[in-house]
Amino acid sequence: MQSEYLIAIDEFCAKHDIEVSFISSLQQTGLIEITTVEEVGFIPVDQIQQLEKFMRFYYELDINLEGIETISYLLKRVTDLQEEITNLRNRLGLYE
Amino acid sequence: MAFIDYYKTLGIDKSASPKEVKDAYRKLARKYHPDLNPNNQDAKSSFQQINEANEVLSDPEKRKKYDQYGKDWQHADEFEKQKQQSQDSGSRGATFSGGSSPGDFSDFFESMFGGSRSSGRKQTKYRGEDYTTEIHLDLLDAFKTHKQTLLVNGTTIRITIPAGVENGQIIKVQGHGGPGENGGPNGDLYITFTVANHPTIKRLGNNLYSNVELDLYTAVLGGEITIDTLDGKVKLKVKPETQQGTKVNLKGKGFPVYKREGQFGDFQVTYLVKVPTNLTERQKALFEELKNSK
Numbered sequence: 449m450q451s452e453y454l455i456a457i458d459e460f461c462a463k464h465d466i467e468v469s470f471i472s473s474l475q476q477t478g479l480i481e482i483t484t485v486e487e488v489g490f491i492p493v494d495q496i497q498q499l500e501k502f503m504r505f506y507y508e509l510d511i512n513l514e515g516i517e518t519i520s521y522l523l524k525r526v527t528d529l530q531e532e533i534t535n536l537r538n539r540l541g542l543y544e
Numbered sequence: 545m546a547f548i549d550y551y552k553t554l555g556i557d558k559s560a561s562p563k564e565v566k567d568a569y570r571k572l573a574r575k576y577h578p579d580l581n582p583n584n585q586d587a588k589s590s591f592q593q594i595n596e597a598n599e600v601l602s603d604p605e606k607r608k609k610y611d612q613y614g615k616d617w618q619h620a621d622e623f624e625k626q627k628q629q630s631q632d633s634g635s636r637g638a639t640f641s642g643g644s645s646p647g648d649f650s651d652f653f654e655s656m657f658g659g660s661r662s663s664g665r666k667q668t669k670y671r672g673e674d675y676t677t678e679i680h681l682d683l684l685d686a687f688k689t690h691k692q693t694l695l696v697n698g699t700t701i702r703i704t705i706p707a708g709v710e711n712g713q714i715i716k717v718q719g720h721g722g723p724g725e726n727g728g729p730n731g732d733l734y735i736t737f738t739v740a741n742h743p744t745i746k747r748l749g750n751n752l753y754s755n756v757e758l759d760l761y762t763a764v765l766g767g768e769i770t771i772d773t774l775d776g777k778v779k780l781k782v783k784p785e786t787q788q789g790t791k792v793n794l795k796g797k798g799f800p801v802y803k804r805e806g807q808f809g810d811f812q813v814t815y816l817v818k819v820p821t822n823l824t825e826r827q828k829a830l831f832e833e834l835k836n837s838k
Contacts (some may be wrong), residue, residue, distance in 0.1 A: 500671070501579050509574050519580065526582065534712030541711075542746045542753060 454483055454490035466503060474502055477517050547614065548652045550597035558611070562602065569598040583676070596653050672731035673722035679735055681709070683742040687774045687799065696720065696733060703735070708750065708802035711739035745774060750809025752798045755816050758782065763817045773797055773811055780813070788817040 461468050471491070474480045480499055483490045491499060505511040505519065551558050554568040572594045574580070581587035600606045675696055689707040693700055701720055709715070714736050721731025739747075746753040756771050766784035770777050778797065791814050798809030823831070 497671075504577070504579055509577060510570060511574070523580070523582065530583065538711050539748060541741050542748055544741065 453493035454485070455493060455496065457482065457489040457491055460491055460496075460499075464503065466507065470503075470506065471499075473513050474499070474516075477513060479517065479520060546652065548593075548596075548650060550600050550610065550614075553593050553597040554601065556601075560601075562604075565598065565601045569594060569602070573598075585676075593650075596650060600653070671728045672724040674731040674734060675721045676734045676736065678738060679705070680738045680740065681705070682740045683745065683747060684774060686710075686737070686739045694735075697722070701733075705737075706803050707800040708804075709737050709739065710749075710802070711737065713737050713802075742774075744772070747799055750799045750801050752809065752811045753814070754811070755814045757818045758786065758815045759818055760820055763787075763815065771813060774799075782815075786815055786817070788815065790815045 457468055457471050461471065471480070471482070471489075475482045479502060480495050481492065483492060502516055505516045506513070511519065551560070554565065554572065556564055556568045560568070573591065576587045576591040576594060578588050578591055600610050677694060677696055679692065679694070686705075686709050687707060689704065691702055691704050693702050701717070703717060714734055717733040717735065719730045720733035724730050744754055752774065754771065756769070758769065762769065762782050763786045764784065766786070767782050768779055769782055770779050775797070778794065780792065791812055794811040794813065796808045797811035801807040801809065820827070
């Protein structure tokens with residue numbers, strides 16, 4: 449069985465001085481996933497980087513949840529398009 | 545070391561109120577924040593500049609010092625000595641972390657303010673900055689697993705580049721970014737590979753493609769030719785009556801599959817039949833004979 453590293457939401461929020469409701473809102477909009485073990489909410493470690501990015505959007509840039517959702521979608525599109533450009537450039541190399 | 549006009553950086557007047565400083569900064573941060581501009585070095589650089597401007601202008605003590613000595617920054621130390629009892633105010637502007645270490649200030653800033661930002665409201669653990677770098681390889685380099693030494697922000701690291709790395713591929717080397725602060729983890733190193741084209745062999749994914757010239761006689765009568773691959777020379781049997789543009793697939797003679805040892809793509813050869821030139825009278829006569837023999 450593969451083990452998954454988890455961080456308790458309460459602990460994460462206390463360390464970063466943020467509200468638990470912020471994490472819950474992100475989960476409700478589907479931006480992050482939460483694992484519940486014996487009624488305690490945990491954040492998988494592989495989502496921490498993404499979560500910290502959302503925190504910066506929300507607390508530092510004053511962007512609301514709807515804005516974060518939109519930005520996430522657009523950033524995903526940017527990444528996909530950048531990947532597509534690279535693939536197309538590689539294909540173009542065949543004809544140069 | 546050039547003077548930096550922090551007011552100009554934030555696009556505000558020298559008489560701007562703290563709220564105006566904050567608003568101007570926030571507006572620009574939303575535009576240039578690295579989280580919103582992935583892989584954009586220009587935006588990163590702009591963000592560092594506005595971050596630095598805000599660090600100074602949002603802190604009353606620093607702003608006062610900057611306003612008084614900004615253009616004569618060389619005298620700032622004398623100013624400091626005269627104010628022996630002065631202390632860092634400890635106030636914290638809303639300087640953004642940008643997902644990285646809050647460092648990266650200009651020489652001008654370091655000279656005036658000593659380089660370190662004012663202490664935070666609490667000892668937040670900062671993950672170290674992610675570093676990015678590029679490695680340029682030619683197709684032959686990317687064909688074989690090899691080690692390479694890199695100098696990243698003054699630190700030498702030795703990495704193994706697996707065979708089969710693609711042009712544009714980004715590899716993350718965990719923990720080789722900037723050091724974390726207050727016990728935070730190190731950032732990561734992201735390496736973007738640029739693989740140059742080979743003069744005669746083209747690559748798409750794991751397959752290789754090459755055009756091979758075939759003389760008319762071999763194309764008509766068949767024979768054996770030797771072609772160059774990235775792994776050395778390979779002998780090929782050419783079937784009689786081979787047509788222009790015929791493709792031959794050499795299974796497993798292509799590029800190594802990334803991180804799958806022993807697996808290779810294919811090598812596709814396209815024959816380009818070359819019509820002879822500068823024929824002798826005798827050769828022309830033979831071709832005529834051939835033509836009339838139909």
